Amino acid sequence: MKFTLIIPTYNEGKIIEKSILKLExxxxxxxxxxxxxxxxxxxxxxxxxxxxxxxxxxxxLEIIERNNRTGKGKSIEEAIKKSKSNFIVFMDADLSVNLDNLPKIINYLKQDYDIAIGSRFDKNSEVKRKFTRKVISSVYSCMIQGLFGLKIKDYQCGFKGFNRKKIMPLLDKIENKGFFWDTELIIKANAKGLKIKEFGVQWEETRNSSINILATSLSFLKSIIWLRLRI
Ligand SMILES: Nc1nc2c(ncn2[C@@H]2O[C@H](COP(=O)(O)OP(=O)(O)O)[C@@H](O)[C@H]2O)c(=O)[nH]1
Ligand SMILES: [Mg+2]
Known part of the structure; x- marks a missing residue:
């Protein structure tokens, strides 16, 4: 059994070497x-x-190289399509998630879950994040739960695993190709009846986010409303 680990990157020159060495x-x-x-x-x-x-x-080690700006979602999607493994996991380049969670996520996939989601809101999680991010993330989670009737708590965690065969038919249906890709994927996978496991992870954010909070929140709001109107 072979599995694929995808790392989406955008301007990670400062940390990519350290992260890959640690991971390998x-x-x-x-x-x-x-x-x-x-x-x-x-x-x-x-x-x-x-x-x-x-x-x-x-x-x-494989590298997918692009000359044009390509969103995080699109970058993961293309890597999934390129891979030939049964089981796929993606994680953020800064390894915010503790690597001890890797064997756990693989086990959930082996146990027949179609999607396994690392969660920073589960009672078994241990999280070090900036207070503002925690708050925004919690509000976001409540909004998605309320609007789409889902019980999942963490939609945007950069640590998710997939059964490749089950997820492939969904990929072309995900319209957002950036950060909202994760949320849209979970909502659509749930609607299709895929088996989803959410489990607590150890998570530590040591650097400041590259994300502009106001701009990102507004674009997420737009995506949420758009998706809600169509589902
Ligand atoms: N391929 C690709 N990866 C991205 C892009 N933006 C961010 N990433 C990667 O996505 C992961 C999460 O990004 P990060 O800045 O830590 O997001 P945050 O933790 O939500 O603030 C990192 O591995 C980034 O390098 C993008 O536009 N394209
Ligand atoms: Mg991060």
Whole structure:
């Protein structure tokens, strides 16, 4: 059994080397047979240069290179389509999620769940995040639960696993190709009756987000309303 780990990147030159080394060491130590795909969204810094140097060291490392800005969702979607593994996991480049959660998410996928979602709101989670982000994230979660009648708590966590066969037919139906892709995917997967497991993760945000809170909130609101009107 082989599985694929996707890392979407945009201007991660400062950390990509450290993260990949840590990740590859972890995989080796825990005897996890995986290919890692760096799916870059058109970085303007040295992310690709650093990734290519890493590829010399790790033959199983794949790089999807783009010249144009490509959203996080689109970048993950293309990497899923390219991969041939049964099980797919994606995680943020800064490894906010503790790697000890990796064997757990693989187990949920092996247990026949179609989607496994890392959650920062589960009672078993341990989370270090800025207070403002926690608040915004909680309000967001309540909104989605209320508007779409879902029980899932964390929609935007950068740590999710998929059964490739089950998720493939859904990919072309996800209209948002940026950050809202995650939420739209969960809502549509739930509507299709896919088996979803949400579980608590250890999560630590050590850097400031690249996201502009006001602009992102407004664009998310637009996406939510648009999706609600159509479902
Ligand atoms: N491919 C791609 N990846 C992106 C883009 N924007 C952010 N990312 C990656 O998505 C992950 C989460 O981004 P981050 O800035 O940590 O988001 P936050 O934690 O929600 O503030 C990181 O691995 C980023 O490099 C994008 O436009 N395209
Ligand atoms: Mg982050």
């Amino acid at each position: 060491n972890f995989l080796e130590k825990n005897k996890i047979n995986a290919e890692v795909i760096i799916s870059d969204g058109g970085s303007l810094d040295n992310t690709l240069k650093k990734s290519k140097t890493l590829k010399k060291r790790y033959a199983s």
